[in-house]
Amino acid sequence: xxxxxxxxxxxxxxxxxxxxxxxxxxxxxxxxxxxxxxxxxxxxxxxxxxxxxxxxxxxxxxxxxxxxxxxxxxxxxxxxxxxxxxxxxxxxxxxxxxxxxxxxxxxxxxxxxxxxxxxxxxxxxxxxxxxxxxxxxxxxxxxxxxxxxxxxxxxxxxxxxxxxxxxxxxxxxxxxxxxxxxxxxxxxxxxxxxxxxxxxxxxxxxxxxxxxxxxxxxxxxxxxxxxxxxxxxxxxxxxxxxxxxxxxxxxxxxxxxxxxxxxxxxxxxxxxxxxxxxxxxxxxxxxxxxxxxxxxxxxxxxxxxxxxxxxxxxxxxxxxxxxxxxxxxxxxxxxxxxxxxxxxxxxxxxxxxxxxxxxxxxxxxxxxxxxxxxxxxxxxxxxxxxxxxxxxxxxxxxxxxxxxxxxxxxxxxxxxxxxxxxxxxxxxx
Numbered sequence: 303x304x305x306x307x308x309x310x311x312x313x314x315x316x317x318x319x320x321x322x323x324x325x326x327x328x329x330x331x332x333x334x335x336x337x338x339x340x341x342x343x344x345x346x347x348x349x350x351x352x353x354x355x356x357x358x359x360x361x362x363x364x365x366x367x368x369x370x371x372x373x374x375x376x377x378x379x380x381x382x383x384x385x386x387x388x389x390x391x392x393x394x395x396x397x398x399x400x401x402x403x404x405x406x407x408x409x410x411x412x413x414x415x416x417x418x419x420x421x422x423x424x425x426x427x428x429x430x431x432x433x434x435x436x437x438x439x440x441x442x443x444x445x446x447x448x449x450x451x452x453x454x455x456x457x458x459x460x461x462x463x464x465x466x467x468x469x470x471x472x473x474x475x476x477x478x479x480x481x482x483x484x485x486x487x488x489x490x491x492x493x494x495x496x497x498x499x500x501x502x503x504x505x506x507x508x509x510x511x512x513x514x515x516x517x518x519x520x521x522x523x524x525x526x527x528x529x530x531x532x533x534x535x536x537x538x539x540x541x542x543x544x545x546x547x548x549x550x551x552x553x554x555x556x557x558x559x560x561x562x563x564x565x566x567x568x569x570x571x572x573x574x575x576x577x578x579x580x581x582x583x584x585x586x587x588x589x590x591x592x593x594x595x596x597x598x599x600x601x602x603x604x605x606x607x608x609x610x611x612x613x614x615x616x617x618x619x620x621x622x623x624x625x626x627x628x629x630x631x632x633x634x635x636x637x638x639x640x641x642x643x644x645x646x647x648x649x650x651x652x653x654x655x656x657x658x659x660x661x662x663x664x665x666x667x668x669x670x671x672x673x674x675x676x677x678x679x680x681x682x683x684x685x686x687x688x689x690x691x692x693x694x695x696x697x698x699x700x701x702x703x704x705x706x707x708x709x710x711x712x713x714x715x716x717x718x719x720x721x722x723x724x725x726x727x728x729x730x731x
Contacts, residue, residue: 305724306350307688309662310342323350335647335716343653345660345669347687349717359395372399373699406727407698408705410436410470410580410619417454419712426712427458431465433719435705435729438516441474442506446488448498450506459510466730470549471512473503474519481520483566490529500540507546514577515541518551522566531568534575547577551621554583554605558612573613580707581609584623589640593629593682597622598666599693606701619707620698624715626685628652630675633682647714649685660687667693688717695725705729 316339320327331339333351365376380387382400411434415423443451459469475486538548550572553564583602587594626649627641653660656673670684
């Protein structure tokens, strides 16, 4: 099955959209997990579960341009549509798109369990394990003496293992709910603490059943760059003989700079040491930023272009957020009021409830909308939809990356999972 992305136009109903594609509207509602099928909003992106897909020709598009979009050839596109390869297309012309060849990728999903929401988290893990290669448990927190503070995990690793999913043990430099450069420095310089940490990690991995040790060390000092490289080398030397792989999360860099917020991370060396890396290609828009896309495609592309110049492509996971933000005017940093995080599904439901038309930024490849709350205060919402995630999937295919990493489980985005399976075969290792 190919899936079609349809953007709701003025005056359209779900019933009419179903008629246009020749399927019952209930199937569209079910696929997109719509709360109320009678309520959709202009600009909303829907995934249409049809056999085959269609493309409506846009101004300036040729068969060559369209064939590149869908990973096919001009001759095949012409043949299947019964036209000449030299045909001049007209705007609005409908072309049938042949079945895509699926790439095989790895999928890694972070899970951050909390005692208060454990039942819901476990239920969501059961729902999503079939979509994954790795489930990454966030996070084990090293103490300054090399002991480990574990997260609550319940039977999540067992659920993943039974589904043929590899469990990854995320080890972060979180201390007092914030990433700590000081903590990292202690672990880099105190070899007794470092050795104790590695031994505790190996013992925990053996007891729980983790296959990969995934370091998420953030906001490191530029001066600690080489010490972090040595820390990872030492970790590899300890972990590989125990049958464990080593991976690391990388901030979104576009050059090999050794200063600034991300100066402590050396893409090339970390890529050489680790078995794979995940790019944290999100948070351009964040809690205290101006309203903007969380993972704008143009910025993400720049990070990927740099990453593949430093690290083998078969080691690189593209990072993807499963959330957006609702900013309240006047915007930070003037007010100090954090934007509210929300899932893509919550964002769409909010647009519907406020009767706000959804717009689309073609440069960022991201949807957004404006609304005014009951007090008359303006809000800007940027989030992810079927179009934005398809653009990221296309980037993975264009650069032949190993896979995709998601932050994080529990945020409803049904279109993502439909399109993930439509574009890729998910590898089980």
